[in-house]
Amino acid sequence: MSAKVDTSIMKDLKHFGLKDAHKCFHCGNCTAVCPLSTPENPFPRRFVRYIQLGQKDKILHAPEPWLCYYCGDCSTNCPRGADPGEAMMVTRRYLTSLYDWTGFSRKFYTSEKFEIIAILAVAILVGLGMLLFNTGNPNWEHAHLNSVWPSHAIELADLGMAAILSFLLLTNVFRCFRFIMGDLAFKIPVKIYASKLKELIVHTLTQKKFGKCTDRMQWFVHLMIMTGYASVFLMVVVFINGLTIENLKFQRDVIYPLWHPWRLVGYYSTFAIMYGTTYAIIGRLKKSKAPYKNSHPTDWMFLILLQLTTLTGIFVHITRLVDWPLPTYGLYIVHMMVAVPMLVLEVPFAKWAHLAYRPLVLYLLKVKEAYLQEQPVGAEEVSAEVASAEAVASE
Amino acid sequence: MEKKIAVYICSGCGIGDALDIEKLSEVATSEYKVPVCKTHANLCSQEGAKLIQDDIASEGVNSIVVAACSPRVMYDVFNFEGCVLDRVNLREQVVWSQKPNDEDTQMMAEDYLRMGIVKTTKMELPEPYQPDQEMSRDVLVVGGGWTGLNAALEAAEAGRSVVLVEKEAQLGGFQKKVKQKVTFPYKEMKANDIDELIEKVKQNKNITVYTGAKIEKLAGGPCVFNASIKQNGATNEHHIGAVVLAAGWRPYDPNKLDKKLGFGASPNVITNVMFEEMVQAGPIARPSDGQPVKNAAFLQCAGQRDPKHLGYCSTICCVTALKQAIQVKQENPEANVFVLYKEMRTPGQAEDFYRKAQEEGVLFLRCQDPEVLTNGAGLGVKAHDELLGEEVILEDLDLVVLATGMVPETSFGKDFKELVKKEGEEEASDVPVDTVIVSDILNLEYRQGPELPGLRYGFPDSHFICFPYESRRTGIYAAGCVRRAMGTASAAEDGAGAAMKAIQCTELTMKGAAVHPRAGDMTYPEFFMQRCTQCKRCTEECPFGAINEDEKGNPLPQPTRCRRCGVCMGACPERIISFKNYSVGMIGDMIKAIEVPDEYEEKPRIVVLACENDAYPALDMAGLRRMSYNAWVRVVPLRCLGSMNLVWIADSLSKGIDGILLLGCQHGDNYQCHFIKGSELAEIRLSKVKETLDRLVLESERVTFETISITDYHKLPALLDEFAETLEGVGPNPYKGY
Structure with a gap:
């Protein structure tokens, strides 16, 4: 079947940050230098071609964009300055918007104004909500957050937010799953899906693939942000009320001793996120390496929100330590006004969605691989798959 | 001229260590009674050269044999005006390739000295050829297009009178149809500046311009050409020194293209030349209804690099397509412009222009075999995009532009062979005849046909490797798109280059000297x-x-x-x-001077007739690298193997020489012969001598032809030794001793 060439896609992708893909003359140096590209799943050259010819369908069903961690080797080695790494990044943004059925994501990526207004709106809602809904009887002697917003109430709000978040993210994840697996989605036995779950966990925790990139600093920085963020997320969402166990409550008014795991984990996360985001912000400001050369507004928004959340969190911690009630309560509201929009908007609709898509796609590839290995040779799908893999490998 | 021969033997560079110089001198003094025979340890030194000069001055020596190094080196030292000179190659081809102080090596050196002395005895001083007619230095430029104008102007500015003949009513050729051109530094398009060039040519007092004219007849040769130029019914006669052929090209006929390219099926499928005309005439619009062009596709190599149409690349279509694509983009920046190419050929700085097209948003598809879809309402192109590995379809095209190629003007016309063939008369000739297409451009009065012979695709190229502009007709130099497809930058350079070659030719001819490749040779047949x-x-x-x-x-x-x-x-x-210093008798005598030992001595003799352009230098190089081969060979350099006369084979065999090896250049399509057909002709002649040999009950293996190029020197020792082995198998020549 012949595919139609659609030049509108390339114009559309300019909103997603595409700049130099037209300069590519397809020498393939990028694919050759990429430490992650494999004969079965080659990239990034092929994706630059998909973009140039507007092959939306091909992009939609491709797992490769999620296999790229944007170390920037391809862009550094590109003889034409076509920035293939950025093309892959743009593809991921585009995919995030395609997976999202609400259309929010697309708005987020294509309109900076919309993004800012959305975040402000959610922030104001959160602020207003916190001012409206509280115990009405704050402790002005000591900085006791539970006296204003008890942890069990916050836990409820958390659960509500998590439910919405999960719904949005999981529906999008499901769409991603359908696009990637195609006809195989429900043909593969659950047994195989289950057998490969370990991969999903290992990849999520270690991102060991990223470690294969030449520039291991990027992997390290990413790992810092990810572990910091994940542990904080666990503490503020799962353990905010300590699953009702007093000594596991994250939000409690008695300050934990220094050796308490929450304080240690909290300090680690704070350091890790601050280190990671500061490194990335400075890098992006200085355009110090290929992945930092081009920054889409959503990239900035992501870093700024994350760093602001952390900073306000640090301030709340300090005011609590010095026991200043009013600044504590005020800063807590600000902290929430930053953190909530970040979680609600960025995670399902923007850059943070990759935390779900990337491990999922890696996992699905393993599942597919295991399934195909089990198939007797000669089965129609297999031969078709193999043929397409060979066609790709031979390019 | 009363000859006084002197022999000078150099003992330097290891010659004295490997040979018995005294014994060698005796060949000259005793055998040939040469009046002067001297040896020197370093003959090419100032002192050595002075030794010879003194003898010329005081002893009246006028015929010199220098037995030292190869004639390919030290030719500036051993150059004595008014003297006949031969060089005996004792260094590269004797002591550097043979066992030192060996009886056979000594015999070889002695034979070479004998051959040198005999040759010197036979050679005469050349007398330069001077024709009876008055000689002209004027340059005739055929074709008033971009190349011809440049050639005319260059020659005129070098001080020559130039006659410029253009068949159209106005000067400028194809470039008159062009609005913008792309040339150095290939960053931007430039306004066409041909009118300035035309003006310069018209203003130049040294240039006589004939427009709407043609050459009716071109007779004579370099410096004595007579050109009859017909214009408006009148014929003008000019004496011409040399000719620049810049007849240009025609676009390939698009009606001959493969139907799948859609030419003729839709008015919106046009050629690159038609596009050029459209740009000059007005806005870029859809030919069917004059609407603006929103989607355009350029299909490269339409009927090019295709054995069924044009077998070659016209080199300019890629840059032209880039230019035209950008023109579409500049008229409508929102337009989608596609270029479908087999290979994008933008050599050198033209790559920058390719980048510019990319910047402008032109999309490139690599595809070997696109198909234009003209069925249904819209125009489309189906193409297998090799960069994607899949078939893609371009829809809603307003314009499809086919890149048709350049066909040289010299390729239009009938084959001269067919025209002169008389019914029932033609017997098969052994000699391959050049293809001369009667294209009505030069109308030469030459026995072999009225135009320049073509090589492939009707280009009048001589295939003189590394020697551009040369044709197979001396004094006629091809330039511009008639020589090979090229753009304006190369064509301007070509025009200048061919004009310089024409001037060089007249200068040499005036002195009676030969042009390339024996430039400066004062002899003539x-x-x-x-x-x-x-x-x-x-x-x-x-x-x-x-x-x-x-x-x-x-x-x-x-x-x-x-x-x-x-x-x-x-x-x-x-x-x-015969030539003054090269004749059948001279080479025959050299062969006869070789001493052939009788068969009981078991010292066979092999005569190697070697082309002096490739085979002889290759032998030198083998010596230079101290590669050794058998001591039976005796090398005779020839101007070209094509000058090999069969009588030398008979001379050799009747003398008792055991075998003859001919070393010539590669022939056929990729020939390397400096004189185009020499080695081929030699091989054809040889095929006849073999029948004679069989009749004389002499084994045909005794005479062999091998092709060798200068870079094949490393193969030579094995080649020579294998031939010697073959001869050993055949046995000694029974005619020894007669």
């Missing part, structure tokens, strides 16, 4: 007409068409057209053609 049998072999075989013939078939040599290869000398069965 002389015909002893009393013995001519009108066999026409010389007129047929001359690779340069230098010999006309009269009605009776007598050759009418035109020495200014001659390149001095000696092919005629080799062809002549009556051996009536």
Whole structure:
């Protein structure tokens, strides 16, 4: 079947940050230098071609964009300055918007104004909500957050937010799953899906693939942000009320001793996120390496929100330590006004969605691989798959 | 001239260590009674050269044999005006390639000295050829397009009178149709500046311009051409020194293209030339209804690099398509413009222009075999995009532009062979005849046809490797798109280059000297007409068409057209053609000077007739690298293997020489022969001698032809030794001792 060439896609992708893909003359140096590209799943050259010819369908069903961690080797080695790494990044943004059925994501990526207004709106809602809904009887002697917003109430709000978040993210994840697996989605036995779950966990925790990139600093920085963020997320969402166990409550008014795991984990996360985001912000400001050369507004928004959340969190911690009630309560509201929009908007609709898509796609590839290995040779799908893999490998 | 011969033997560079110089001197003094024979330890030093000069001055020496190094080195030192000179190559081809102080090595050196002395005895001082007519230095430029204008202007500015002939009513050629052009530095398009060039040519007092004119007849040769130029019914005569052929090109006929390219099926499928005309005439619009162009596709290599149409690349279509694509983009920046190419060919700085097209948003698809879809309402293109590995479809196209190629003007016309063929008369000729297409451009009065012979695709290229502009007709130099497809930048350079070659040719011819590849050679072939049998072999075989013939078939040599290869000398069965320093008798005597030991000594002798352009230098290089080979060979350098006369084979065999090896250049399509057909002709002649050998009960293995190029020197020792082994198997020549 012949595919139609659609030049509108390339114009559309300019909103997603595409700049130099037209300069590519397809020498393939990028694919050759990429430490992650494999004969079965080659990239990034092929994706630059998909973009140039507007092959939306091909992009939609491709797992490769999620296999790229944007170390920037391809862009550094590109003889034409076509920035293939950025093309892959743009593809991921585009995919995030395609997976999202609400259309929010697309708005987020294509309109900076919309993004800012959305975040402000959610922030104001959160602020207003916190001012409206509280115990009405704050402790002005000591900085006791539970006296204003008890942890069990916050836990409820958390659960509500998590439910919405999960719904949005999981529906999008499901769409991603359908696009990637195609006809195989429900043909593969659950047994195989289950057998490969370990991969999903290992990849999520270690991102060991990223470690294969030449520039291991990027992997390290990413790992810092990810572990910091994940542990904080666990503490503020799962353990905010300590699953009702007093000594596991994250939000409690008695300050934990220094050796308490929450304080240690909290300090680690704070350091890790601050280190990671500061490194990335400075890098992006200085355009110090290929992945930092081009920054889409959503990239900035992501870093700024994350760093602001952390900073306000640090301030709340300090005011609590010095026991200043009013600044504590005020800063807590600000902290929430930053953190909530970040979680609600960025995670399902923007850059943070990759935390779900990337491990999922890696996992699905393993599942597919295991399934195909089990198939007797000669089965129609297999031969078709193999043929397409060979066609790709031979390019 | 009363000859006084002197022999000088150098003992430097290891010659003295490997040979018995005293014994060698005796060959000269005792055998040949040479009056002066001296040895020197370093003959090429100032002192050594002075030794010779003193003898010339005081002893009246005028014929010199220098037995030292190869004639390919130290030629500036051993250069004595007014003296006949031969160089005996004792260094590269004797002591550096043979066992030192060996009896056989000594015999080899002695034979070479004998051959040198005999050759010197036979050689005469050349007398430069001076024609009876007055000689002209004027340059005739054929074609008033971009190349011709440049050639005319360059020649005029070098001080020559120029006659410029253009068949159209106005000057400018194809470039007159072009609005913008792309040339150095290939960053942007430029306004076409041909009008300035035309103005300069018209203003130049040295240039006589004929427009709407044609050459009715071009007779003679370099410096003595007579051109009859017809304009408005009147004929003007000019004496011409040399000619620049810049007849240009025509676009390939798009109606001949493969139907799948859609030409003719839709008015919106046009050629690159038609697009050029559209740009000059007005806005870029859809031909069917004049609507603006929103989607355009450029299909490269339409009928090019395709054996069914044009087998070659026209080199300019890629840059032209880039230009035209950008023109579409500039008229409508929102337009989608696609370029479908086999390979994008933007050499050198033109790559920058390709980048510019990318910047402008032109999309490139690599595809070997696109199909234009003209069925249904819209125009489309189906293409297998190799960069994607899949078939893609371009829809809603307003314009499809096919890149048709350049066809040289010289390729239009009938084959001269067919025209002159008389019914039932033609017997199969052994000699391959050049393809001369009667394209009505030069109308030469040459026995071999009225135009330049073509090589492939109708280009009048001579295939003189590394020698541009040369054609197979001396004094006529091809330039611009008639020589090979090219853009304006190369064509301007071509025009200048060919003009310089034309000037160089007249300068050499005025002195009576040969042009390339024997530039400066003052000899020329002389015909002893009393013995001519009108066999026409010389007129047929001359690779340069230098010999006309009269009605009776007598050759009418035109020495200014001659390149001095000696092919005629080799062809002549009556051996009536000779040069002052190169003749059938001279080479025959050299062969006869070789001492052939009787068969009981078991020292066979092999005569190697070696082309002095490739094979002889290759032998030198083998020596330089101290590669050794058998001591039986005796090398005789020839101007070209095509000058090999069969009588030398007979001379050798009757003398008792065991084998003859001919070393010539590669021939056929990728020939390497400096004189185009020399080695091929030699091989054809050889095929005839083999029958004779069989009849004489002499084994045909005794005479062998091998092709060798200068870079094949490392193969030579094995080649020579294998031939010696073959001869050993065949046994000694029974004619030894007679």
